[in-house]
Amino acid sequence: MKKPFLMIAAVGLIFTTACSPAEKKTEESAKEQTEATEEVVEETEELTDSVHFGQMIDAEGALTIDEFASQMEGKDSMNVKIAAVATDVCQKKGCWMKVQLADGSEMRIRFKDYGFFVPKDISGKEVVFDGIAFNEEVPVEDLKHYAEDEGKSAEEIAAITEPEIKTSFVATGVLIK
Template sequence: MKLRVYTAILFLSFSSFCFSQEDVEKPAPPSGNALVGDYYGADVSSASINNAISVSKLEESLKTSKKIENVVVKGEVTGVCPKRGCWVSIKTEDGSSFFVKMKDYAFFVPTAAKGKNVILEGFAERKVTSVEELKHYAKDAKKTKAEIDAIKLPKEEIRFLASGIKVVN
């Protein structure tokens, strides 16, 4: 009898490891209105805010250097991941956008941040993003199947890994 009980407990313990992450409900983006002064991740200091560079200055700097650490950039949020708030896009000078992920997925941003001006603090680089990754983010952004299927080539773009994001207006 004891053997059956132990076998059942052992079976139940191992079966819990068989469930994939896909089966787990992912949390929604944080609630909130993304008001001026709100921050996500590490708070961005006043000194950093005063030294923030424009998106055009970041683009110019990344023409001569592939990576820039400890950079602070001010820009307008043009999109937020509607699934979890785990990425944002920032408007560039030519009207396109660059992609921002949160460092270690340690924080998320509410969808209300779209249209707000923010200060990003973190690491920037110019990178080639694969077709698979571009399609993944298009799916996250709830693009149509036709828009996703139209992605056929990798894209060289600015990528930003944010340690903190602060709403400034």
Template sequence: MRTILSVILLAVFTLSACNSKEVQEKSTDVSSETLPIGYFGEEINDQGVNTLDRLVAVLETENEFHGKVVGEIKEVCSKKGCWMTIDLPNGESMRVTFKDYGFFVPKNAHGYPVIIEGVATKKVTDVATLKHYAEDAGKSVEEVEAIKSPKKEYAFEAIGVIIQDNA
């Protein structure tokens, strides 16, 4: 009887140790040293990629741009990577969100070259959303409170992202 009890206790302790290690590994945050390269969302490819100049030109005459573009990530949501921005050749920036919030990008991806596929539009973003974005970007309370009016901006809803090595 003692042997059976000893085996059961040993099994319980072993399983308990394994489970705590598994939980610890899952809760470990991605190090800022980890390269943020790879595919996110739907797996897309680099064929048929347009320039940002082309995207801006299309949106000057049409309501939407469908396709892929290449750029460089300027800023990433510091909370969970739920959006990023890309500077455009006309001096403006474009906010990239991810279809149905189905995926995010690494928070340390700023400065990396990127290919995105999806739909771009020009839209007006309301004050509440602009404040939310500013908070996500880690802006100060004063900077957030200074936002008083809606903003016309370029928006891109991506179905897939390739973050490339910036070597």
């Protein structure tokens, strides 16, 4: 009768000893996971100040408007990432935005394949956009359409009678800070 009791006690002692380090490891592992989760949450909170539309981009390597102007000089088009302040946005859908160029003119940014839009209330906010800048002749019909999107009066729209040569941009991604 003593032997079965001793065997049961020995087996119980082995299980108790064997399980203790695992519990300790589990507690340590849980603590490490909690710390890692807290770090990710902190990093995510920093990133939530920015909102992406279209392709995911970051601000790294973005040119200022002045840098863009000097690099675009003498070219018909170029692939580029630019950081600027949005000056105007389509108030119907958010299907385009404008930024002011170094010479005081505005550049309209449209979104590739009409694939995404930006919020209509981002005027005055810093934006980063990536894509293709190019010089184009904007037809009268398009100029009138844009004027309508901007909420201009019928008289202002009727006064548009000539096409304009402008620097335009088709963005694949936009980051709003």
